[in-house]
């Protein structure tokens with residue numbers, strides 16, 4: 383066994399995954415099905431067809447097929463920026479004086495700056511294969527919209543992005559990257575859709591939310607010929623595509639005989655975390671190995687740690703299928719001072735079920751602590767992390783410090799989902815000492831819970 387582990391473990395092109403892994407296939411308790419909000423019956427493929435691409439619907443509804451072949455066209459696209467490096471954080475370990483061995487899988491090495499491109503290219507590919515003209519979507523912080531714009535430009539598809547208005551105004555450069563890749567970007571809520579006009583009439587001056595932008599994007603997709611809607615997180619199909627992260631990480635660790643004790647990821651809608659842990663969770667579900675999995679979420683948007691496990695709407699307009707998930711309610715609006723991403727009210731139904739069954743842990747962290755960890759990490763490892771990713775860094779550092787105290791040399795793997803160059807306003811607040819923490823009170827959360835439909 384080679385004990386000298388390099389700073390970066392790469393895979394060759396031949397070693398890159400040729401299939402995605404569907405963790406649902408190994409789950410005894412499957413995630414609950416999507417429901418039709420009108421009938422409260424499980425959505426059929428035919429009912430989903432006006433919204434999503436056909437092949438993606440098959441992936442969405444398939445709880446039994448463990449492996450899906452990654453089409454060659456997608457594997458070729460992946461080769462432009464994958465395999466992503468698995469880094470041994472020697473410098474961070476030294477700084478923390480910890481006996482822990484820390485690894486991170488870095489997904490920020492592409493223009494979108496995040497892991498979202500892994501699913502964007504897959505979703506755009508199936509849309510193209512179906513002969514569609516284009517796709518619509520929403521974007522919050524902007525990474526998903528950027529990734530989708532890149533994928534659509536590559537395949538020659540039209541791309542309409544509804545961008546949460548406050549991000550549209552705060553992140554003009556993100557918007558321009560999307561436009562450079564040919565996307566049409568509209569601030570949401572807008573006057574271009576019925577649901578947008580309704581929301582604007584009800585809440586004049588609102589700066590929008592992800593749930594609102596989703597409603598607009600779905601309306602445009604279902605009312606325009608040759609268009610479908612695509613989503614960058616939460617859905618089972620997205621977790622499936624993101625399993626490439628975990629499969630690569632596992633292949634790289636296996637080369638050196640390394641087995642992580644703890645696997646950590648930030649959780650917004652759950653796609654990077656789900657993708658990172660999938661192959662490891664598969665081993666745990668099949669009784670072949672054991673791991674601790676930790677989902678990290680912001681204290682200001684605590685879906686897992688303080689949410690309810692219930693059927694809820696995925697969007698503000700209540701036009702999408704209902705999903706059983708840990709949720710704060712589709713009416714939940716995160717605090718305005720929250721800078722660190724991960725603001726979605728709900729969570730992947732697959733991760734929700736795994737968490738509910740005690741197979742995964744979750745914890746929440748405050749944003750000032752997240753930015754402290756981000757800064758510490760940037761100064762020793764060089765990479766300027768996205769605020770979202772820094773939630774995972776925070777908990778990885780905390781676990782490594784515990785190892786220093788107990789003397790245990792645990793192996794920690796975390797997902798470094800992206801870079802933070804477009805988040806310098808938030809870094810500026812942190813550097814100026816003006817960043818604050820907001821933890822919703824039970825009364826604040828009760829307002830969101832009131833929007834969860836009767837079960």
Ligand SMILES: *Cc1c(COP(=O)(O)O)cnc(C)c1O
Nearest residue numbers: 525615650651652653654770800
């Ligand atoms: C979107 C995003 C996340 C959170 O989304 P998940 O679906 O929970 O993975 C995390 N980090 C970065 C950099 C992102 O762009």
